[in-house]
Amino acid sequence: MSPELIVFFLLAALSVIGALSLILQKHPIHSALSLIVVMVSLAGLYLLMGAEFVAAVQIIVYGGAIMVLFVFVIMLLNAGKEEHTDFSKLAKFGGLPLALALTGLLAAAMIHNGASVSNNATPDALASTTKISMLLFSTFVYPFELTSFLILVAIMGALVLAQREKKA
Amino acid sequence: MVPTQYYLILSAILFGLGAVAFVVKRNIITIFMSIELMLNAVNLAFVAFSQSMPDLPHGHKLDGQVFVLFVIVVAAAEAAVGLGIIILTARNRRSLNIERVDLLKL
Amino acid sequence: MPNQPILDHLWIIPLLPLLGAAVNGFFGLKWPNKIVNTVALSSTGLSFACALEAVREFVTYVAPSGQIFRKEFFDWIVAGNFRAGFDLQMDQLTVVMVLVVTGVGFLIHIYSTGYMAHEGGYYRFFAYLNLFMFFMLILVLAANYVLLFVGWEGVGLASYLLIGFYFLRKSASDAGKKAFIVNRIGDFGFMLGMFLLFRTFHTLDFHDLFDQITKQNWPHEAWGAFGMMTIACLLLFMGACGKSAQLPLYVWLPDAMEGPTPVSALIHAATMVTAGVYVVARSHILFEHSETALVVVGTIGCATAFFAATIGLVQTDIKKVLAYSTVSQLGYMFLACGVGAFGAGIFHLMTHAFFKALLFLAAGSVIHAIGGEQDMRHMGGLRKKIKYTFGTMFIATLAIAGIPPLAAFFSKDSILLQAFRREGGWHPLYFIGLLTALLTAFYMFRLVFLTFWGQPRYDEHHVHVHESPWSMLGPLVVLAVLSVIGGWAAAPALWGGKDYFSEFLAPVFGSGEAAAAVDEAAAHNLEWTLAVVAVVTALIGIFVAYWLYVRQPKKPEDLARSMQPAYKTLLNKYYVDELYAAAIVRPLVWLSENILWKVVDVEAIDGTVNGIAHGATAIGDTVRHTQSGNTRSYAVWVVVGALAIIFIIFWPALHAFVAPAQAAVTK
Numbered sequence: 057m058s059p060e061l062i063v064f065f066l067l068a069a070l071s072v073i074g075a076l077s078l079i080l081q082k083h084p085i086h087s088a089l090s091l092i093v094v095m096v097s098l099a100g101l102y103l104l105m106g107a108e109f110v111a112a113v114q115i116i117v118y119g120g121a122i123m124v125l126f127v128f129v130i131m132l133l134n135a136g137k138e139e140h141t142d143f144s145k146l147a148k149f150g151g152l153p154l155a156l157a158l159t160g161l162l163a164a165a166m167i168h169n170g171a172s173v174s175n176n177a178t179p180d181a182l183a184s185t186t187k188i189s190m191l192l193f194s195t196f197v198y199p200f201e202l203t204s205f206l207i208l209v210a211i212m213g214a215l216v217l218a219q220r221e222k223k224a
Numbered sequence: 225m226v227p228t229q230y231y232l233i234l235s236a237i238l239f240g241l242g243a244v245a246f247v248v249k250r251n252i253i254t255i256f257m258s259i260e261l262m263l264n265a266v267n268l269a270f271v272a273f274s275q276s277m278p279d280l281p282h283g284h285k286l287d288g289q290v291f292v293l294f295v296i297v298v299a300a301a302e303a304a305v306g307l308g309i310i311i312l313t314a315r316n317r318r319s320l321n322i323e324r325v326d327l328l329k330l
Numbered sequence: 331m332p333n334q335p336i337l338d339h340l341w342i343i344p345l346l347p348l349l350g351a352a353v354n355g356f357f358g359l360k361w362p363n364k365i366v367n368t369v370a371l372s373s374t375g376l377s378f379a380c381a382l383e384a385v386r387e388f389v390t391y392v393a394p395s396g397q398i399f400r401k402e403f404f405d406w407i408v409a410g411n412f413r414a415g416f417d418l419q420m421d422q423l424t425v426v427m428v429l430v431v432t433g434v435g436f437l438i439h440i441y442s443t444g445y446m447a448h449e450g451g452y453y454r455f456f457a458y459l460n461l462f463m464f465f466m467l468i469l470v471l472a473a474n475y476v477l478l479f480v481g482w483e484g485v486g487l488a489s490y491l492l493i494g495f496y497f498l499r500k501s502a503s504d505a506g507k508k509a510f511i512v513n514r515i516g517d518f519g520f521m522l523g524m525f526l527l528f529r530t531f532h533t534l535d536f537h538d539l540f541d542q543i544t545k546q547n548w549p550h551e552a553w554g555a556f557g558m559m560t561i562a563c564l565l566l567f568m569g570a571c572g573k574s575a576q577l578p579l580y581v582w583l584p585d586a587m588e589g590p591t592p593v594s595a596l597i598h599a600a601t602m603v604t605a606g607v608y609v610v611a612r613s614h615i616l617f618e619h620s621e622t623a624l625v626v627v628g629t630i631g632c633a634t635a636f637f638a639a640t641i642g643l644v645q646t647d648i649k650k651v652l653a654y655s656t657v658s659q660l661g662y663m664f665l666a667c668g669v670g671a672f673g674a675g676i677f678h679l680m681t682h683a684f685f686k687a688l689l690f691l692a693a694g695s696v697i698h699a700i701g702g703e704q705d706m707r708h709m710g711g712l713r714k715k716i717k718y719t720f721g722t723m724f725i726a727t728l729a730i731a732g733i734p735p736l737a738a739f740f741s742k743d744s745i746l747l748q749a750f751r752r753e754g755g756w757h758p759l760y761f762i763g764l765l766t767a768l769l770t771a772f773y774m775f776r777l778v779f780l781t782f783w784g785q786p787r788y789d790e791h792h793v794h795v796h797e798s799p800w801s802m803l804g805p806l807v808v809l810a811v812l813s814v815i816g817g818w819a820a821a822p823a824l825w826g827g828k829d830y831f832s833e834f835l836a837p838v839f840g841s842g843e844a845a846a847a848v849d850e851a852a853a854h855n856l857e858w859t860l861a862v863v864a865v866v867t868a869l870i871g872i873f874v875a876y877w878l879y880v881r882q883p884k885k886p887e888d889l890a891r892s893m894q895p896a897y898k899t900l901l902n903k904y905y906v907d908e909l910y911a912a913a914i915v916r917p918l919v920w921l922s923e924n925i926l927w928k929v930v931d932v933e934a935i936d937g938t939v940n941g942i943a944h945g946a947t948a949i950g951d952t953v954r955h956t957q958s959g960n961t962r963s964y965a966v967w968v969v970v971g972a973l974a975i976i977f978i979i980f981w982p983a984l985h986a987f988v989a990p991a992q993a994a995v996t997k
Contacts, residue, residue: 060226084251084320087251094238101268110267113292122303125307126303144323147965150966152244159241163237166229166233206301213304243972255965326959326961329958
């Protein structure tokens with residue numbers, strides 16, 4: 057049991073507990089906080105794999121921006137406990153089993169095939185921000201520009217949505 | 225050394241849990257958060273595969289991490305717009321229960 | 331290359347009537363009769379002139395070298411090694427046929443201008459008539475079976491159109507359908523015969539096919555052997571039975587009298603019905619290799635001749651008598667082919683065309699004269715009133731009865747002689763043929779006596795008997811002349827004449843039939859005897875008819891009453907139509923109605939189509955539940971979809987994953 061393996065299992069357990077908590081909590085704010093736990097543990101896992109830049113971005117953007125946004129919205133809308141309604145028979149009886157089946161299928165596939173995926177840990181020198189940025193601006197320059205465009209569109213969309221209704 | 229397979233299994237489990245939350249929960253915001261969970265699971269898989277690639281010239285080894293960046297960007301944009309829609313819908317239907325958003329019902 | 335313009339453009343002979351048909355058919359509706367006449371007559375007349383010229387060129391340039399003229403005009407069907415082209419040929423047999431078709435056809439066109447002058451649909455009649463000429467000429471000029479079959483089918487179509495010309499009358503349209511359908515049954519056999527020939531010889535071209543048979547020394551199939559040649563010949567003969575109204579496919583011809591009289595003259599006397607005889611004669615090499623086929627042809631021909639003659643004895647409609655007479659004379663032609671006397675059969679075809687067309691046209695003239703009446707019991711005493719009609723009809727009747735020196739004497743005598751002389755027990759056919767000649771003479775003169783002699787049995791005050799115009803009488807006179815002199819072309823040496831006809835056709839049929847007798851003197855004696863017998867028989871028939879219908883007009887009724895059952899059977903045509911209706915038509919109609927309609931059409935086909943529609947509705951009904959409006963269920967469907975896709979992608983891997991588990995379970 058190498059130290060890495062122990063850390064991995066700890067972080068993995070933390071993320072799974074966080075995900076379970078997201079499902080089981082009744083109040084959305086608790087679910088949001090559970091999600092933050094998951095994200096932080098995932099950032100830890102990225103670090104374990106040697107992807108520092110991605111880990112940093114995960115914390116900053118995901119944890120620091122997106123989740124904050126979620127929390128703001130929850131507070132803004134005064135979201136309370138979930139009311140329990142069951143208007144869809146399909147969702148009531150089939151939802152959980154099907155989703156669990158999906159989980160099981162993916163897990164089985166990973167177990168069966170995953171053993172063949174090789175394991176070449178990244179030496180520190182390689183996974184540097186410099187290398188990533190070089191990739192980003194050479195091979196992936198088009199997607200990069202498109203994502204900036206996407207963000208622009210999102211901003212405009214958010215602006216439009218946030219407008220007050222004009223009283224005619 | 226942690227075998228890559230373990231990361232993949234974890235990714236699968238997280239994705240599945242996200243799917244479970246997606247169908248079981250009733251609050252719109254919680255469902256949205258489960259989507260984010262699924263995206264995160266996918267990110268984990270990307271990074272796991274990226275670190276499993278052999279060392280190649282031209283940087284193909286790091287493609288996975290670049291993809292993760294794009295996924296995060298898209299998730300951010302999506303969250304912004306989506307939450308805006310959720311706010312409007314919640315105001316409109318005066319409820320955050322997804323089953324109350326049923327205007328398409330005959 | 332000698333100057334033979336028409337032969338090189340042989341297609342002009344059928345093309346001219348086709349143009350006439352097209353012009354009249356498309357534009358003739360508003361035209362006055364004169365213009366329609368001009369178009370129709372000029373196209374047919376020019377065709378006749380071209381035919382004459384073609385014959386002249388053939389006889390001058392081609393015939394001396396002993397070859398036939400054959401030209402390929404364009405490729406019609408080319409498939410692998412098989413080629414059926416638009417090839418036309420001219421040999422001695424074609425000469426006879428093409429002259430008969432265009433010549434008699436032209437005369438009948440002229441006659442029709444007078445006969446149909448007051449009928450509606452004038453332009454349509456001539457369009458159809460020209461169309462018929464086109465197809466018939468294709469039939470006789472064709473150089474392969476496929477093109478011949480095109481003409482074959484085409485004349486069937488034209489016959490249907492013309493029989494049902496007065497289509498507003500149900501009996502007429504029924505008759506047209508009957509003709510076409512019965513013909514079709516024969517055509518089925520014809521096509522099967524063609525397929526069999528193609529499969530064996532890989533060509534349907536006359537020249538190639540007959541060459542193959544003679545050069546490869548194809549074996550002769552004896553009586554009783556049903557080899558390929560026999561079956562092919564029998565199938566071709568089946569087609570000939572349909573087209574030429576032999577047993578058992580003759581039933582359409584009497585009904586075809588519903589059409590206008592010129593139609594009966596042209597199609598059902600002179601040309602279309604002779605197509606069957608032409609095909610058998612053209613395929614004589616095939617038939618000569620099969621003893622069984624020849625026996626079948628001869629027997630059926632003889633039986634039909636006798637059978638039809640008996641029916642004709644008691645019919646009262648003037649055209650029906652002539653119809654049965656046609657069937658009977660066609661039987662004679664097939665009898666000739668059956669005994670191997672193909673030349674004699676073609677000779678009888680030619681003379682028959684003359685006198686039968688004349689008989690029909692004259693009958694049309696009689697009908698026209700007394701205002702539309704066709705029943706002979708309502709005629710009588712007309713001979714002084716319509717002299718020209720009477721004269722020509724009398725000549726034609728003498729001809730058909732076989733009185734020398736008119737045409738049919740030579741042709742009929744030639745047939746009977748060949749039947750008698752051929753080795754191998756054909757004698758019964760000779761005697762039946764002789765008996766039929768007796769009956770023929772009898773009923774034809776019965777017709778003449780009933781129509782022209784005796785007291786008028788029609789209403790003299792209301793019916794004004796008038797002679798026909800010269801447009802109708804002219805062709806009658808021409809045909810009468812031909813009926814007299816036509817036979818002299820083949821007068822055997824016996825009578826001081828030379829058998830020009832057989833000599834002319836010798837390149838086609840071979841001269842085997844001409845002189846088989848060893849002893850010249852004995853042969854001459856035989857010919858004399860048989861000729862005398864034939865003439866005496868005819869005279870007996872005429873005398874009996876004279877006695878019964880002129881001398882003792884009451885006698886026929888007494889005879890009919892005393893032989894009531896026989897008389898009724900003959901009058902009702904042996905109830906053949908009723909038999910066919912009960913045995914064939916009714917079951918078919920029942921089958922069509924109850925099985926093909928109610929089961930196959932309504933349940934299977936409609937059911938399938940409607941079922942698909944119902945299925946679509948049912949599926950839609952089921953699937954609509956996915957669109958419930960409930961967002962949570964949509965979420966579940968998303969998961970289901972993802973599950974399905976991932977399942978499909980991972981199936982191979984999972985299969986390997988599950989197998990060890992299964993093996994573990996079974997252990």
